[in-house]
Amino acid sequence: MGALDIGIDLGTTKVIIYQPGKGELLHEPAVISVDTRNGQVIAVGEEALRMLGRTPGYIRAEFPMEGGVISDPMLTETLLKECMRRACESFLVKHRVIICVPSMVTEVERRAVIEAVIHAGGRKVYLIEEPIAAALGAGVDITRPNGWMLVDVGGGMLDAAVISLSGVVVSRSARFGGDKLDGEIIKLIAAKYKLLIGKKMAQQIKHEVGNVFDPSPARTTQVKGRNLLTVYPQEITVSESDIYEAIQPFGEMLVDMVKRVLDQTPPELVSDIYENGILMTGGGSLLKGAAELIEHETHVRTHVAENPAECVSVGTGRAFDYIDILQTGFSAESTYK
Ligand SMILES: Nc1ncnc2c1ncn2[C@@H]1O[C@H](COP(=O)(O)OP(=O)(O)OP(=O)(O)O)[C@@H](O)[C@H]1O
Ligand SMILES: [Mg+2]
Structure with missing residues (x-):
């Protein structure tokens, strides 16, 4: 080849x-x-x-x-x-x-x-x-003088940026991504239910009942682990509401980052962003309620790209x-x- x-x-x-x-x-x-x-x-x-x-x-x-x-x-x-x-x-x-x-x-x-x-x-x-x-992968025409806001939620980091005329105008990133939530879920399940679970189980919980916007006690999943007191295997049911406190700070960070980037964005580009909306990429953008939360807090239409983990x-x-x-x-x- x-x-x-x-x-x-x-x-x-x-x-x-x-x-x-x-x-x-x-x-x-x-x-x-x-x-x-x-x-x-x-x-x-x-x-x-x-x-x-x-x-x-x-x-x-x-x-x-x-x-x-x-x-x-x-x-x-x-x-x-x-x-x-x-x-x-x-x-x-x-x-x-x-x-x-x-x-x-x-x-x-x-x-x-x-x-x-x-x-x-x-x-x-x-x-x-x-x-x-991420913008190119999501099909945005980045060469025009038109502002786009991209928010990438990866496993290891958050990245929010405004792009116009093929360049980054404002950006912020934090070394904190979706994987951190897995650790938070492990801690919460151990403290609340005295159940020790592994990283894989924690990730599965996040994917199934992680919700940063409108957690419901009715949406549940089964969790398997080892009881910390009896040391025997145990299975429990947890809901979106049960694990909300482990993931809610992540939602706040996400909104805070988007707001700070919007704050620093020149007014002309802000009006473009209101028109185009915010585009989310990265596997973590699939976290339930993430786009809804940003939209609710910023009043800017927010949507998740198709195949977000592959955009980059x-x-x-x-x-x-x-x-x-x-x-x-x-x-x-x-x-x-
Ligand atoms: N349905 C889902 N709900 C919540 N989180 C999800 C979902 N699907 C994937 N994720 C999370 O997305 C993250 C991986 O995203 P991605 O593949 O974009 O990361 P990455 O590009 O490897 O990392 P980075 O860009 O931070 O270096 C993981 O934390 C994973 O648990
Ligand atoms: Mg990435």
């Missing part, structure tokens, strides 16, 4: 590699397990996810990204290398890569991403800010058509030597 143009969404929870004109080449959880005795990769993605918390001491299974940025450079590089090998079927050919970064990353964090891609087999690397990629990856692929047009939020950072 020859050199390709590929877009990469290196997220906190998943890696997606997208080829313009072809579609998704790879979609895997951003987890890797490595044998620390010889540095050999044991598993990547789905298989490594199953190993989390179940490995002997000499095997490390980890999510190498945290809060939208690289927390373990070595593991991230290995993860990217393996994903690019699988997706592009070759180590030897150097590809042109557009990869996303959150809108408020530091220079050091940007360099870390570039280094990781170059070492993993990138020839020329372009960085694109996530809101721009599709956008990184589409960005190849905009390389010469994109202004802020996009940069050609490095060329393989």
Whole structure:
């Protein structure tokens, strides 16, 4: 296979590699397990996810990204290398890569991403800010002098930005994403019901009865765990209302961030946003009530993009058509030597 143009969404929870004109080449959880005795990769993605918390001491299974940025450079590089090998079927050919970064990353964090891609087999690397990629992926015409507000709710971070004329005008991000809610749910279930549950169960609870807008005691789900007092397995029923206090602060943060970005937005663009509405992307935007809450609190129509978790990856692929047009939020950072 020859050199390709590929877009990469290196997220906190998943890696997606997208080829313009072809579609998704790879979609895997951003987890890797490595044998620390010889540095050999044991598993990547789905298989490594199953190993989390179940490995002997000499095997490390980890999510190498945290809060939208690289927390373990070595593991991230290995993860990217393996994903690019699988997706592009070759180590030897150097590809042109557009990869996303959150809108408020530091220079050091940007360099870390570039280094990781170059070492993993990138020839020329372009960085694109996530809101721009999300907008492109959601089908927004970003080249017009027309303001759009994008809110990306990822696993590791929240990103809210106003985009106009191919650039980011105002943005804010927080290293706090949907995954934090899983921990809050674990704490609440332990404190309220004396039941110990795992991360997977907590995520399932969030997906089924997480509601930040109009929680109802009638919408329930079954929760399995271990009773902290008797140590026996136990199953209980919890409702949206029961877990509301664990997720309500997240809703407040989301609204606060959107309001702050709106506050800093020039008036002409604010009127565009009132017209266009707010567009939500990222897997966390599927949290029930998130869009309704923002709409209720800001009085701006808010909707969730189609396939919100895939918008950024599709956008990184589409960005190849905009390389010469994109202004802020996009940069050609490095060329393989
Ligand atoms: N139906 C749902 N309800 C609530 N949350 C959901 C739902 N589906 C997915 N999520 C959450 O979305 C998050 C993952 O979103 P996404 O795939 O956009 O993250 P990411 O791009 O890997 O992370 P980041 O952009 O923060 O680096 C997870 O926290 C997941 O639990
Ligand atoms: Mg993301």
